[in-house]
Amino acid sequence: MRIIIINGALRDHAASGNMGVIDSHAQRGFRALYNDHHGWLRGWLRKKLGNACDAADLAHDTYLRVLASGTTPQPDDSRRYLTQIANGLVIDLYRRRHIESAYLDTVRYLPEAEAPSPETRALVIEALCEIDAMLDRLPANARTALLLCKLDGLTYREIAAQLGVSVSSVEKYVAAALRACYAALYGSAS
Incomplete structure (x- = not known):
């Protein structure tokens, strides 16, 4: 079903090409x-x-x-x-x-x-x-850590120094970012 708006009226444009009025x-x-x-x-x-x-x-x-x-x-x-x-x-x-x-x-x-x-x-x-x-949609720290790691090729230690956080925090940021990306692509982060 595809909804089309024509002059304020909602139309259900079925795959068959028939248009029906949606009303409620x-x-x-x-x-x-x-x-x-x-x-x-x-x-x-x-x-x-x-x-x-x-x-x-x-x-x-x-x-x-x-x-x-x-x-x-x-x-x-x-x-x-x-x-x-x-x-x-x-x-x-x-x-x-x-x-x-x-x-x-x-x-x-x-x-x-x-x-x-x-x-x-x-x-x-x-x-x-x-x-x-x-x-x-990622939190700022997770997005920055992921991009620095994957695009700029920085190590976790280098990212930690740049962000002013621990290496452990960078590991968590990157892992969270990767899980979120996986979930966005495949529907589940498990």
Whole structure:
């Protein structure tokens, strides 16, 4: 099932291509939220992003996040709630663009025979964004210790000196980070 928002109405777009209307008491509140604030949200995002297409996409994604949350804000809190979600999506957009730009700069000068295909580039960029999000969810000490160990090749002793903690703490940070990454990838850290 894929949910599509069309003029504030929720549609269930089945794999067969048939579209059915999704309706319930709770979703009437969602439709009211959409109808009352969609134009405002698109304008706010357009001003923030300077791009009508990105604004429309992020406005749509904002409402999908509201729908996925299963809650509708109180009427007097609607714009703050929508703004909070939309701001997170704007940050995600900028992070993705930064990651994409850095990756494309890295592969730009590869010989044509070694350059990744557009499909491979898209998959790598998606994977890099997922890794970035996974790392962002780690506690700061665990993230720093993991990156210093795995990317910079520092020993635990060197990391401990840099962070001003014991080697034992670094071992715990790296182990916790690896468990969290494993759980994010495979669903369980056991």
